[in-house]
Amino acid sequence: MKRLFAFVLALAMVCCLAACGSKDNASSVDEEKKTFIMGIDPEYPPFSYLGDDGQYTGFDVEVCAAACELLGWDFQVFAVNWDEKLIQLDAGECDCVWSGMTILDSMKEAGYVISQPYYDNTQVLLVKEGSDITSSADLAGKRVAVMLGTSGEAMLAGDLADLAASFADLMICNSFLSCFTELGGGSVDAVFVDLPVAAAYAANNPGFTVINEALGAEQYGIAFRSGDKALCDAIEGAVAELVSNGTYAEIAAKYTDISADNLVFLNK
């Protein structure tokens, strides 16, 4: 009996602690709003990555920083684990996920507030220089790598399932670097990846070629927790102002791997 009591007591204490934790989170997010924590994939150049100076940077990070400055908010960056980005968003570790994130219908269905799309994303193939693959038609019987949780993976499971079925093997990797390493090491013949990421990698690493064929089209957006519609509106408003005062185009010009044609706001 004594033991049971101790157990129940311990359980109650744990529950109390848990409750405290969630309350703290809620208040810091809802009331103050002075600090805006941006959730990024730290391995997603040129949209978000660890810069040479050890600070997170990238197109998305710079836009968000500029938007927060405009709104007078403190700006912080939080590196999420891409597979668990939405759990981390729900847990309050960050206030949005904004990192070249492809908008999925399932996200809206799950109740997340999703911003207007800001980037038309295309998927391409990255191959080794001198590869006999010149288009997606050559992929039959080949081994292809794709990163888990990217739009490429979603597409190969959805719209491009027929293409995926023609592969000898589809390897799902847990980082872009591991996809590219598999390609370099010859265990796959091509990597199915977002165009800007492929372009950035090919530019920095000799021996790789991006195949000039746009596969599938999807759009990037920003995810907020359900109920954070006001927050989403505020950010969207700030970004719209950055577009109209030219800051947005200035930031975009710094990232040559991002084609201005694909930036929705610059093509209205």
Add this chain to the structure above:
Amino acid sequence: MTLLTMIVKMAEGLGKTCAIFFLTLLFSLPLGMVVALLRMSKNRIVSGVTRLVISVLRGTPLMLQLLAVTYGPYYLFGAGVARNKLIPVVVAFAINYAAYFAEIYRGGIESIPVGQYEAAEVLGYTKLQTFVRIILPQVIKRILPSITNEVVTLVKDTSMAFTVSYQEMFSIGKQIANSETSFTPFLVAGVFYYVFNGVVDFVMGRIEKRLNYYQ
């Protein structure tokens, strides 16, 4: 995706999880004994080197060792990357677990009183006979709970194989979670691991009971 399809898809990955689990045990349990004997060698150089190797294996993350075994040869020597990831995964797991098992074996062997060796010598046992017939049976009984601990950890550690793109059960769960924006696959994975470990617990419990012939 219905819950049933989810479970079926993840159960397919469970086969790969089991492959890591059984192959790792198959190689690391004997390898651990070899390492333990080297570690207790009277030769200072042999025991010193073994000690260093064990400290590196226990002192660095398994995830790092997985990356090193799989991609290390490519980055260091430009060698190819293995297509069948099961090989580098089992190599990394077996080496890592052997280091832990070695220390458990050593603890067990050193817990046997010196008097038993002396008694065996008086009775005319050779060193090998003493070890195999007298020491080892007692050691196995003593270390079994610690071994169970490691085996249970191994079940959960298999999820790390995805670091090198090996599609075991948990990575399939992650893929479903991503495409469906649902957390259910994690719940399913949790149940799978728990049931797996329930079986491990049961089997190890039975072995312990059978070895408990003096009580």
